[in-house]
Amino acid sequence: MVVGASKKLKVSDKSDKREETDGEFVLSIEKLKEIQDELKKINEEATDKVTEIKQKYNEVSKPLYDKRNNLIKYVPNLWLTVFSIHPDLNSLLSEKDHEIFKHLSSLEVEDHQDVKSGYSITFNFNPNPYFEDTKIVKYFTFLGEGKTRVTNTPIRWKKGNEIFNGTSEETKGNERPPSDISFLSWSNESEQNGGQDENHYKIANIIKDDLWLNPLNYFNNEDSDEADEDEDEDEDESCDVENDSSDSDDSDDDQEYDDEEEE
Structure with a gap:
């Protein structure tokens, strides 16, 4: 028990x-x-x-x-220079982009009113021979869960200057070489035609968080590079002068040595 x-x-x-x-x-x-x-x-x-x-x-x-x-507006080609010199964007600018960007007068980045729902990037152009529009706007709308909707204003090309997704209309099909992919193809891409990829957002983030905040970081760099090149050229010329002077001195020494032998 x-x-x-x-x-x-x-x-x-x-x-x-x-x-x-x-x-x-x-x-x-x-x-x-x-x-x-x-x-x-x-x-x-x-x-x-x-x-x-x-x-x-x-x-x-x-x-x-x-x-x-x-x-x-009083600084010629500032935005073209900045885009051309940026290490992550310069490869996107095709020859056509360079010509068109000469007419780019200003750039604007604006958050949506509530800030949280997205932002827009606006490219303002002077009247130009390429398209009717003076303003191209790209919208990024945050949908939550890491998703973003991308839309843009369509570009109305002038006759004879039509470009399809940033490339000439003569380029047909999907067999487009990498060199044809340009900045204009980015600005003309939306969610509906394959705009949602990593590089797409990378470009937007660079413009929004880097170029827009202070374009002089890159514009001044170009001036600095040119100054460095001029300085290098001056140093090369100085070296040439010194070498010529040295050669001349050596020649004089040889002449004195020959005279002594004759005596």
Whole structure:
């Protein structure tokens, strides 16, 4: 009888411990959910605060960007130079792009009103022989879950200068060589015709987060490169003069040595 009672006590103890463990497990999960809910609330509040700050920044900075755009009009081919010298964008500019970008008067990047839903990139052109439009706009709309919808204003090409996706209409089919892929093909691509790829967004991010913030980072680099080239040329000329001088001195020494031998 004693042995049987002992076994029942052990079984009862194990059952109590299991129930206690299960209770702690359930309670821990509930507390974890509460903490996660609090963290979610804090993150949402932080996001709202960041959005407010971003909206305020856009409001304050827009007049300065507008003023900058007006000044850039007096700097010939600034945007063409900046795009041409950028290490990740220069390969995208075809010969046709270079000609068209000479007519690019200003560039604008604007967040959507609520900031969180996306942004647009606007290329403003002077009247030109290539297309009717003076403005080409590319829209990026965030849909959530890492998805983005890309749309753009269609380009209305003038007769004789038609370009299909940034390449001449004479290029047919899908057998387009890499050299034909240009910046205009990027600006004319949308979600519907294959615009959603990694490079597509990389270009947009470079324009938005790099070039737009400070184009002088690259424009001044070109001036610096030219100065370096001039300096190198001056050094080469200096070396040539020194070498000529050295050769002349050697020649004089040889002449003196010959005169001594004759004596």
